[in-house]
Structure formats: C-alpha cells, structure tokens
Amino acid sequence: MNSSLEKDEMTKPDVNRLKTLLPADLAQRVQSLRFAEGRASVVIDATGLSVQDRAGLEQRVSGALEGEPGLTEVRVATMADKPVRRILAVGSGKGGVGKSTLAANLAVALSRLGRKVGLVDADIYGPSQARLLGTEGQRPVAHESRLVPVASAFGVPVLSMANLLEPGQAIAWRGPMVAGALTKMLEGHWDNAEIVVVDLPPGTGDVQLTMLQKFKPAGAVIVSTPQDLALMDATRAVELFQKSGVPIVGVVENMAGYACPHCGEVSDPFGAGGAEAAARDMGQAFLGRIPLDIAIRRDSDAGKPPAAGEGSQAEAFAALAAKVSDWLDGH
Numbered sequence: 001m002n003s004s005l006e007k008d009e010m011t012k013p014d015v016n017r018l019k020t021l022l023p024a025d026l027a028q029r030v031q032s033l034r035f036a037e038g039r040a041s042v043v044i045d046a047t048g049l050s051v052q053d054r055a056g057l058e059q060r061v062s063g064a065l066e067g068e069p070g071l072t073e074v075r076v077a078t079m080a081d082k083p084v085r086r087i088l089a090v091g092s093g094k095g096g097v098g099k100s101t102l103a104a105n106l107a108v109a110l111s112r113l114g115r116k117v118g119l120v121d122a123d124i125y126g127p128s129q130a131r132l133l134g135t136e137g138q139r140p141v142a143h144e145s146r147l148v149p150v151a152s153a154f155g156v157p158v159l160s161m162a163n164l165l166e167p168g169q170a171i172a173w174r175g176p177m178v179a180g181a182l183t184k185m186l187e188g189h190w191d192n193a194e195i196v197v198v199d200l201p202p203g204t205g206d207v208q209l210t211m212l213q214k215f216k217p218a219g220a221v222i223v224s225t226p227q228d229l230a231l232m233d234a235t236r237a238v239e240l241f242q243k244s245g246v247p248i249v250g251v252v253e254n255m256a257g258y259a260c261p262h263c264g265e266v267s268d269p270f271g272a273g274g275a276e277a278a279a280r281d282m283g284q285a286f287l288g289r290i291p292l293d294i295a296i297r298r299d300s301d302a303g304k305p306p307a308a309g310e311g312s313q314a315e316a317f318a319a320l321a322a323k324v325s326d327w328l329d330g331h
C-alpha cells in the first residue's frame, strides 16, 4: 500500500467517533456527518431551535470536534426549516371591506386564546399592519439573512413593508420584486409561531399567486361587507382559493349593523345578513359578524386593536377566533 495513503487511513477520524464527541442534544439532531480531505461536514436539523441557539450551533460543533487528528476544518449547515408553520390567509375580493382590520384583530384574538400567532402584511403597496398593531417606526433586523419579526405589544409579532420603509415612502415595484418581498417576510424567523396570519391584498395578482403556489395556506378566511357588490367579489375570492386547493375556513361579515353612538339605534347601512346567505349559497361556513362601530375604527387607527381590549368589540373578535381555532384543530 502507498505509504501516504496508509498514513491518511490511519489519521482519518472515524465518522461514528466524531458523532460521539458532539454534545448529546446536538448528536441527536445530526442529519448527516461526512468526512473528506480533512474536512468534516455536519448537517444539523435546527427545527424548533431559538435564534440564539442556532447562532451558537457552529461554534459548539466546531468546539466539540476540535483537536481530532486529521481534522483541519469543520463545516456546519442547518437543515432548512419549513419556511413557516400553518398559514392562515385573510382575503377579500374587494378593497376597503376591513380585511386588514380583521386580520390584525383575528391574530390578536387567536393569541388571547393561547395560540402562538404571527402576522404577515402581504399588502405590499398599501401596508397597514404597522399602524394597526402599533409598531410604526420599528425596524426588523435580519439574522442569517432572514428577517426577524417585529414584536408588538399584543403578543403577535409582525412583518410588514411598513416596518421596512420610511414613513410615506411609496413603492413602485414590479411583480417579481413584490413576490420577492413577500417571500422574505414569509421566510422570516417565525420559529415560535404556530399560525401565521397573512393579510392578503384584494384581487388575484402576483402576490396572491406567489402565496398560493409557494406557501400554500392551510386555510383562508374571506371577509366581506353585506353589500351585493362586495359579496360578488367575495365569491370570486372563494373561487380563487378553491381553484388553488386552499380550503375555506369560512366567510366573515364585517361592518354589519351600525349602532348609533348617540341613540343606540341599530341600522344596517350596507344591508344585513347578505354574507351569511352568500356563504350558505357557496356551501361555506359563516363565521360571524363584526359590527360597523366607530370604536373599532378609532382604536384601530390609534394602534390599539379592539380585540386586545374588553367589551363588545373584543367579544365579537373572540367569537370569530374561537371558530377559526376550532377549524384549525379539526384540520
């Protein structure tokens, strides 16, 4: 046998031995460990590890293997996590029906039920979640080139273009850039979130397509006002999700029944019960009504989601969240 080869054989660390040198918590996460030309390449399953634990992985592995004869370099790779946990899309056929308000408050109400929830604002051109969750002016940082969501005061971390832009800065991006921004947000560090609520812009553009193709939601909540026109558009939104194989959790009627803040009389400026009937016609579940209420608009504008407070507004969102939570448990 060639003497240098013989030497190499002798000094080559045994892969199984290398594995035994790793701390037990890391050894059980090893997906593969290879050795070639003095270099050990270790792939670790980092699922469920915190950002801090991930950051220390490389050092811990290198430290444990250091000094082994024949070993000159250690490379550590982490297995890509699934980009997000379960995605819950909140969509509408039409703009201005209160979809963003509903997405924010549904996320907060789910979190109050004990769910671990994150929120992605996919309305790239008209982001509003920073305002709704009171995170304006906060900037997400990047860790290992992935965005770390901004913490809100309501237990729901959020990523929104509004946190990435200067206030009032307009975006004139083309489709691929928008899709890229959405991907960055959805692939952020959502490690602690079990559900990521995504506030989709209305319609069937690039954002919705990227979303449905690349990050298939576990379910979609459709928001509509009781008007006929909004309901027709809601039907289209339902069809888009169905065609893409995304199950519909159900339809919510927003801005239903106006309680006059002066005399208390309830009127129905946009009609009543339309969304419930439309949901029935489409064979979809009806998830409930959120009244048209000045307090909802006022608190939302002030960055205090009504779902985080007390009273009838919070109760309406809590009832909705309970239905959505049950649906998630059943699917």
Ligand SMILES: Nc1ncnc2c1ncn2[C@@H]1O[C@H](COP(=O)(O)OP(=O)(O)OP(=O)(O)O)[C@@H](O)[C@H]1O
Pocket: 092, 094, 095, 096, 097, 098, 099, 100, 101, 102, 123, 126, 128, 201, 202, 254, 255, 256, 290, 291, 292, 293, 294, 296, 297, 298, 300, 301
């Ligand atoms: N139930 C409600 N009662 C009172 N005001 C509401 C209610 N729901 C939403 N609003 C108000 O209606 C306006 C539009 O709501 P929102 O921005 O959530 O709609 P949207 O459907 O997301 O709109 P867009 O498609 O333009 O993003 C906001 O000023 C919001 O505060």
